[in-house]
Amino acid sequence: MYFDVNGKRIFATTGGKKFDNSLPTVIFLHGSGLDHTFWGLHSRFFAFRKYSVLVPDFPGHTHSEGPPLTSIESMADWLNDAVESLCARDISIVAHSQGCLVALEFASRFKDRVKSVSFVASGLATPVNSALIDAAENNPEAAIAMMVGWGFGSAGHLHQGPVPGNSMVAAGRKIMRSNVPGALAADLKACNAYSNGKTAAAAIDCPVQVILAGKDRMAPRKAGMELVEHLHNPELHIIQESGHMIPQEAPDESRLLLRNFIFSNNPSG
Amino acid sequence: MSDFYEFDTLSLHAGQTVDKEFGARATPIYQTTSYVFPDTDTASSIFNLERGGHAYSRISNPTVGVLEQRIASLEGGSAAVCTASGMAATFCAITAILSQGDHIVASSQMYGGNISLMKNTLPRFGITATFVDPTDIDGFGKAIKDNTKLIYGELIGNPGLDILDLEAIAKIGSQHHIPFMVDATFNTPYLCRPFDFGANITMHSVTKWMGGHGAAIGGVVVDGGNFDWGATDKYPTISEPYAPFQGINLWEEFGPAAFATRIRAEAMRDFGPSMSPMNAFLLLQGIETLSLRMDKHLSNTMKMLDFLQNHKQVSWVSHPSLPSHSSHALAKKYLPKGAGSIVSFGVKGGRDAGKAFIENVELASHLANVGDAKTLIIHPATTTHSRIDAQALVAAGITEDMIRLSVGLEDIKDLQSGFEAGFRAARKFAGE
Numbered sequence: 001m002y003f004d005v006n007g008k009r010i011f012a013t014t015g016g017k018k019f020d021n022s023l024p025t026v027i028f029l030h031g032s033g034l035d036h037t038f039w040g041l042h043s044r045f046f047a048f049r050k051y052s053v054l055v056p057d058f059p060g061h062t063h064s065e066g067p068p069l070t071s072i073e074s075m076a077d078w079l080n081d082a083v084e085s086l087c088a089r090d091i092s093i094v095a096h097s098q099g100c101l102v103a104l105e106f107a108s109r110f111k112d113r114v115k116s117v118s119f120v121a122s123g124l125a126t127p128v129n130s131a132l133i134d135a136a137e138n139n140p141e142a143a144i145a146m147m148v149g150w151g152f153g154s155a156g157h158l159h160q161g162p163v164p165g166n167s168m169v170a171a172g173r174k175i176m177r178s179n180v181p182g183a184l185a186a187d188l189k190a191c192n193a194y195s196n197g198k199t200a201a202a203a204i205d206c207p208v209q210v211i212l213a214g215k216d217r218m219a220p221r222k223a224g225m226e227l228v229e230h231l232h233n234p235e236l237h238i239i240q241e242s243g244h245m246i247p248q249e250a251p252d253e254s255r256l257l258l259r260n261f262i263f264s265n266n267p268s269g
Numbered sequence: 270m271s272d273f274y275e276f277d278t279l280s281l282h283a284g285q286t287v288d289k290e291f292g293a294r295a296t297p298i299y300q301t302t303s304y305v306f307p308d309t310d311t312a313s314s315i316f317n318l319e320r321g322g323h324a325y326s327r328i329s330n331p332t333v334g335v336l337e338q339r340i341a342s343l344e345g346g347s348a349a350v351c352t353a354s355g356m357a358a359t360f361c362a363i364t365a366i367l368s369q370g371d372h373i374v375a376s377s378q379m380y381g382g383n384i385s386l387m388k389n390t391l392p393r394f395g396i397t398a399t400f401v402d403p404t405d406i407d408g409f410g411k412a413i414k415d416n417t418k419l420i421y422g423e424l425i426g427n428p429g430l431d432i433l434d435l436e437a438i439a440k441i442g443s444q445h446h447i448p449f450m451v452d453a454t455f456n457t458p459y460l461c462r463p464f465d466f467g468a469n470i471t472m473h474s475v476t477k478w479m480g481g482h483g484a485a486i487g488g489v490v491v492d493g494g495n496f497d498w499g500a501t502d503k504y505p506t507i508s509e510p511y512a513p514f515q516g517i518n519l520w521e522e523f524g525p526a527a528f529a530t531r532i533r534a535e536a537m538r539d540f541g542p543s544m545s546p547m548n549a550f551l552l553l554q555g556i557e558t559l560s561l562r563m564d565k566h567l568s569n570t571m572k573m574l575d576f577l578q579n580h581k582q583v584s585w586v587s588h589p590s591l592p593s594h595s596s597h598a599l600a601k602k603y604l605p606k607g608a609g610s611i612v613s614f615g616v617k618g619g620r621d622a623g624k625a626f627i628e629n630v631e632l633a634s635h636l637a638n639v640g641d642a643k644t645l646i647i648h649p650a651t652t653t654h655s656r657i658d659a660q661a662l663v664a665a666g667i668t669e670d671m672i673r674l675s676v677g678l679e680d681i682k683d684l685q686s687g688f689e690a691g692f693r694a695a696r697k698f699a700g701e
Contacts, residue, residue, distance in 0.1 A: 016517050037524035044319040044522065048515075062524070063499075149272030157274055158342075159283040162321030164329035165337035165533065166526050169273075171347040174494035174525035251320065 002063075005082045011063030012036065012056035012082075015047025019054065024090035024115065024268045027083070028055040029099025031121075032187035033136075033147055033176040035062035038096065041163070041251035042258060050268040051092075056082060060183040062175065068186040072098075072194040076105035083113060092266045094118040094258055096247055097219060098187055100227075101126060101194050108203035115266035118209040118258055121216055121246050123223030124197030124230060128188045136185035143184055144176040153215040153243025161248070168248040201230035207265040208232070211257055213250070214240035235261060276343065276459065281557050284338030298550045299331040318514055318522070318534070328537050332546040336553050340479070340489050343458040343556075344471055347494030348529035350537065351487060351549065355454060355474025356382050357542035358488030362450060362472055364540075365531045366418055366504055369395030373419045374412040376403040376433060377664035378426030379452065381654035384661060387421075400664060404595060406437045413445050418503060420447055424463060425455035425609050427639075428649050428673045429666025430589050432596035435603060439467025446503065448496045454478070454640070455609045459563045466603065469496040470528065477640025478610075480555040481562050485548035490532055494525025507531055513538075562642065562678060567607035569684070570676040576685050577614050582622075582692045582699055584615040584670065610677075611639060615670040618698030623648055623670050625698060630691030632684055633674070644677035644684055 001019060002011050013036045026046045028039040036043075036055040047053040058075060060068030069075045079102060083091065091113050095103035100122030107114045135143035152169055159167045176184060208231045212224035221238065228234050237257050242250040274282070285296050304323045306312035315322040323329050333351050341349040352358040367373070375387055377400035387398035401408040403426055413420075420442045422433045435451065442449035450470040451463040457478045463471050473479055475487040498507040498520045507527050510516035514534060519527040537543060555562075570588070577586045589600035589608035600608040616622045627635050633644040637652055647653060649667050677684070 011521075013521050016515060016522060035524070037522070040522055040524075041320055044317070045314060048314075048317060048319060063521075145272065155286070157272075158285070159279070159338045160286045161338070163348075163526075164321065164323065164331075164334035165341065165350050165529060166321075166348045167338060167341040167346065170341060170345055171494055171525045174347050177495075178497075178524075255320065 003085060005078065005085055008059060008065045010056060010059065010065065010082065012054045013043060015043040015053035015055070017047040017053070019086060020052045021087040021089060023050060023052040024092065024266050025052045025054060025088040026092045026094060026262060027079075027088070028053070029079070029093065029095040029102055030055075030058065030061070031097030031099055032191060033144070033179060033184035035175050035178065037171070037175060039094070039247055042094070042247060042255050045255055045259070046262070052088065054086070054088065060180040060186070062178045066180040066183070068180065068183040069190070070186050071190050072101045073105055073196075075102045075190070076109060079106050080110050089113070090115050090266055092116045092118070092262045094120065095122070096120045097122055097244065098126060098191050101191060101197065104197055104200040104204070107206065108200040111205060114206050116207045116209070116262060117204065118211065118261060119227060120211045120254065121213055121219050121224070121244050122227060123219050124201060124227050125194055126191035126219065128192040133185060133188050133192065136188050140181070140184065144173055147176060147184070148172045150217045151244045153213070153241070153249055155241065156243055156245060156249050162252060168245065172245070172248070197227070198230050201227060205232060207235070207261070209235040209257070209261045210237070211246060211254055212236070212238045213242040213244060213246050214238055215242060216244045218244040277560050279339065279342045280559050283342035284335040296332055296335045296550060296553050298546050300546050302326050318517060318530070326546070327541050327543045328533060330543070330546050330549070333544050333549040336549040336556070337489065339553065339556060340473070340475070341491055344491045345462050345464045346471070346491035348526035349489050349491045350529050350532045351475070351489045351544040353488065353542040353544055354486050355472065355476060355488035356386065358472040358474070358490045359383060359386065359452070361532050361536035361540065361542065362470055362490045363391070363396070363419065364536060365528060366448070366506055367396050368506070370416055371396050371418045372414050372416045373398040373421055374409055374417055375400055375420075376422030376426060377401060377661070378403045378429045378431050378666055379423050380427045381656055383452065385656050388661070400661075402664065403431045403433050406434055406441070409438055410441045413441070413447065417445070417447055420449045421452070423452040423455065424461060424603065425589070425611070426666065427455065428611065428613050428671065430587055430594070430596065430608070430611060430613060431666065432589055432599035432603060432608070434599055435463055435466035435468060442469070443467065446501055455611060456604060457559060457563060459560050460604050460606050460609065464493040464495065469493045475552050476638070478563065478566070479559065480552040481559070481640065481642055482551070482555050483638060483641035483643065485551040487544050487548050487552050490529065492526055492529035496528070498527055565678045566610035566676060569678065569681055570607065570610040570612060572681045573612060573674070573676050573684065576688070577612065580692065582617050582695060584617045587613040610675060612674040612676060613671050614674065615668065616672060616692070616695050618695055620669050622695040622698035623672055626691040626695040627672065629694035630687055632679060632687035639673070639675040641675065642678045644679055645675040647673050649673050
């Protein structure tokens with residue numbers, strides 16, 4: 001569906017069901033340069049199990065009007081504006097990578113809105129290699145190749161996956177090409193500049209879950225464990241064989257973990 | 270590991286997760302109609318496209334799935350759907366986006382089955398086509414109407430061997446917001462990946478070089494994932510709610526795999542042209558050696574071209590690698606490794622000489638196929654293209670004396686010796 005946030009036309013998939021703000025809401029947040037389709041093997045599942053689902057394209061990504069946002073903090077503010085415009089309630093946030101940084105800020109600053117947070121493949125911060133930022137600004141195809149190349153583990157690079165016929169690596173490239181120019185660079189610079197992770201993590205008081213990947217080359221397990229250390233009583237899971245792109249590389253495992261956590265901490269009647 | 274696996278590695282490994290129970294190295298043949306669901310929730314979620322998985326082998330099958338993912342990886346596409354044949358692939362792709370009243374702009378130089386489908390069969394369902402000389406780029410633009418929904422052509426035209434100018438035609442498609450679909454059977458992704466030049470959809474008869482052994486019929490449609498189906502209201506089958514799946518909007522939910530998902534959700538379910546697991550297995554064995562075979566096909570082709578060009582009983586030889594061919598420059602651009610292993614030539618003495626040649630040539634098999642490991646020959650005017658009219662024959666670049674040769678992998682000396690037997694029989698018709 002399309003809706004308006006601060007005068008800009010924003011797209012979010014609702015998982016195939018009409019958005020209903022009387023139901024608990026699961027909001028899925030995508031990572032740098034990606035879009036709503038990244039969560040396609042999770043969003044529809046919750047939408048058909050009595051949750052309202054919202055998977056927005058951040059501004060400047062695929063179907064959402066730009067310009068892209070330039071800081072993690074502004075993305076959290078934007079998310080709050082989106083939530084407010086839809087009167088969404090009882091929110092479970094499910095976030096991947098850069099989306100986790102946004103979730104840290106959102107859940108720590110807008111506590112009353114949030115019932116639970118699931119952090120997927122992230123740390124407290126996401127320092128970005130200057131060569132990648134430079135490529136994103138000056139040679140987007142090279143930057144996309146780096147993101148996809150580093151992002152997926154060996155299963156992804158061998159085009160394996162549970163959806164018959166689909167190549168997640170190729171789809172990742174196509175998604176990143178669909179953003180407005182500069183969106184990936186803006187994302188990466190926002191990640192690189194974010195430094196409030198420890199404070200934000202400590203301020204979150206709702207149930208939290210952390211899902212890490214054993215073969216993550218973008219947010220290594222060590223960085224993920226630092227996040228775990230600063231959260232209050234997190235539920236930790238490590239999917240050993242996955243690379244950074246857990247929602248695509250290990251959709252069945254991650255969906256089950258999310259299902260159990262959200263059903264338990266934010267039940268829908 | 271390196272960031273991305275190379276072609277030969279993908280040819281061997283892409284799509285296959287090694288069987289966890291027995292560790293089978295070859296892709297297992299899952300010869301089953303259906304799959305036991307662990308619980309009702311899993312069953313309903315597979316049926317509702319909430320997750321991946323298999324429900325019934327008409328829709329998807331694990332062995333076929335490996336082949337689909339392998340071909341998608343080699344083509345650089347976001348998703349692929351295998352079908353029972355190449356013609357089924359073409360039909361499924363067309364019907365995924367075209368409906369009654371819609372129109373195709375197609376190259377006039379295509380496999381006779383494609384021409385017949387678009388000229389005779391699809392019009393019965395209200396879908397029409399305008400055929401354009403593949404070398405007439407402006408003609409593609411001029412043929413586009415308000416109801417045109419697809420541009421279609423073979424990269425290497427069959428059997429005239431004219432090369433489509435992919436970038437020029439993709440540009441026309443982009444200007445009119447019409448997807449450009451390429452039949453890439455004759456080139457395979459080893460010689461050219463049309464998505465790299467702006468095509469949006471490819472299809473293959475994988476019966477041919479991809480499988481390479483003449484043992485299994487099959488087809489595939491590959492979704493380039495690079496067409497914006499939602500930019501206009503011209504493609505409602507992709508960008509508007511689809512009732513059978515609770516009003517799902519495929520474009521919104523699946524993005525770069527929306528087109529392939531429509532084929533699987535509709536064509537495989539409602540028409541049912543599924544590939545058998547056994548055929549998928551055989552075709553996978555072929556793809557494992559695709560680059561090796563293509564290199565040998567190409568080297569043998571160059572030697573046969575030299576042999577035919579210097580043979581006194583050959584009136585003409587056509588292949589895009591020859592400077593005399595009208596598509597030579599395009600072949601160098603799009604097919605730098607080589608322009609395929611189909612050669613057209615004429616035997617002096619006309620139709621009767623051609624007939625005598627075909628009936629007496631040794632080693633080369635007289636049959637209606639191409640892309641086998643074995644060398645094949647046929648007379649297109651009386652066989653593969655016999656169901657199209659005289660005007661269409663001319664448009665397809667077919668002459669009465671044309672012999673189509675699909676160069677195989679035999680030892681070149683044996684192959685040339687076998688051809689001499691055919692030429693000896695044809696000699697009396699050449700006035701010698």
